[in-house]
Amino acid sequence: MTGGTGADAASAGASSTRPELRGERCLPPAGPVKVTPDDPRYLNLKLRGANSRFNGEPDYIHLVGSTQQVADAVEETVRTGKRVAVRSGGHCFEDFVDNPDVKVIIDMSLLTEIAYDPSMNAFLIEPGNTLSEVYEKLYLGWNVTIPGGVCGGVGVGGHICGGGYGPLSRQFGSVVDYLYAVEVVVVNKQGKARVIVATRERDDPHHDLWWAHTGGGGGNFGVVTKYWMRVPEDVGRNPERLLPKPPATLLTSTVTFDWAGMTEAAFSRLLRNHGEWYERNSGPDSPYTGLWSQLMIGNEVPGMGESGFMMPIQVDATRPDARRLLDAHIEAVIDGVPPAEVPEPIEQRWLASTPGRGGRGPASKTKAGYLRKRLTDRQIQAVYENMTHMDGIDYGAVWLIGYGGKVNTVDPAATALPQRDAILKVNYITGWANPGNEAKHLTWVRKLYADVYAETGGVPVPNDVSDGAYINYPDSDLADPGLNTSGVPWHDLYYKGNHPRLRKVKAAYDPRNHFHHALSIRP
């Protein structure tokens, strides 16, 4: 293990931490396994992408079990000139991996170590883990967690380097606020694979490569083979203090709404109530940072997974005032808007709040934006108009997702994730069962988005209300001049003032642009 800071190993073999870390016999890692179309595992691996809208036909899928194997696999693609993409959890919203032009997928499923690494005084998390695996191991092993996403099947590989947030982010911040170091296989100008360990330490020669992985997004600079996580402050060497402690239990409830009685006036009131509550209660010192809710405005479609018009809520149940906070939140949101049902809250184990491994879902398209304030009255009207004109749409929804709190205590340039005063994220979603209906669904969700952002060229240009978009919710439409008429390029919507620095990192560490996709940073 190269250890320390700024390590740059010419040979990837130098960097395996497994045996020393765990004090065990040195057993060889799994892999490499090259899975070609005649292998019975090919289809299983090819179909790992969660969005069945996209299909690739790679020549082979390379399962890798160590950093050295990743370096070899990458170098092979340089030699053969085949376009490569990396897959960890398969939850990409776009075709960055499942794309007919991608000829080789490097699949990280075998890289699943999670351990306290004394040499880094941080938690080592390999990219093949899903969020539920990370939550379970960190919690049971050390009573700590990372404030990551709500869907347990999301992979760590793409999630962390794209920012990462979830129900605990209002209390603990963004996942990248805990990124201490990253190990990346990059390709130099000569086409040689190099293994670099880049850390948060200011004097690390590879500090900028670490920084680029605090929100720059996957598929940009190289292949991440290891993440190390710990709090930014110096808290000593006790692993149980190196990451936040999740609440042992949560008080949860799901309020449902009924479209039948939902007049436009009632709908507007609901969205105003909800948005204004977040405006009032999203400061880092708010008693409500331990409360998170998601207003999901969807049509009812049996058999289409998450659908319907509802608001799941969770609050840290270890707070003595948990019930009061939950009730007050619900009361404020439903004020003047009769809900269909407000069930009695239930207390449940924190670990049970994250659904398990995700499989392949229906075809879908998601568009997104950040909100600094609630949607304006005109935007709410646009949401209502489109949500009540859904003829032939299987599933359509607008999700308003709680954000803010501790996330907003970090300087916009300190990490690559620049949105640091938003209070909500918005997703605009459609899903369909029959592939022949794709065009109709794309038209519907694009019109919804264009109408909401009609005053800013059809996209969430940073202003008083909006603050661009999140690269972990990539939307290639933002790079389409027909759909983004704002004059603000896609990369400024995602990265704002951090884009020039990301380009410098790209030029330094991936000068051949070996890793690229529709929204990758250009060298």
Ligand SMILES: Cc1cc2nc3c(=O)[nH]c(=O)nc-3n(C[C@H](O)[C@H](O)[C@H](O)COP(=O)(O)OP(=O)(O)OC[C@H]3O[C@@H](n4cnc5c(N)ncnc54)[C@H](O)[C@@H]3O)c2cc1C
């Ligand atoms: C159902 C669902 C729920 C979600 N919920 C949340 C949420 O609550 N919070 C949130 O923040 N986000 C959420 N997301 C978004 C999620 O964080 C991103 O889609 C993330 O990039 C997925 O990572 P992955 O490894 O699963 O995906 P993949 O499809 O494997 O990868 C995504 C991108 O990262 C690249 N990549 C993957 N692994 C590596 C690696 N090791 N090195 C370099 N590049 C790599 C890929 O090439 C691709 O470009 C959700 C997505 C879905 C589909």
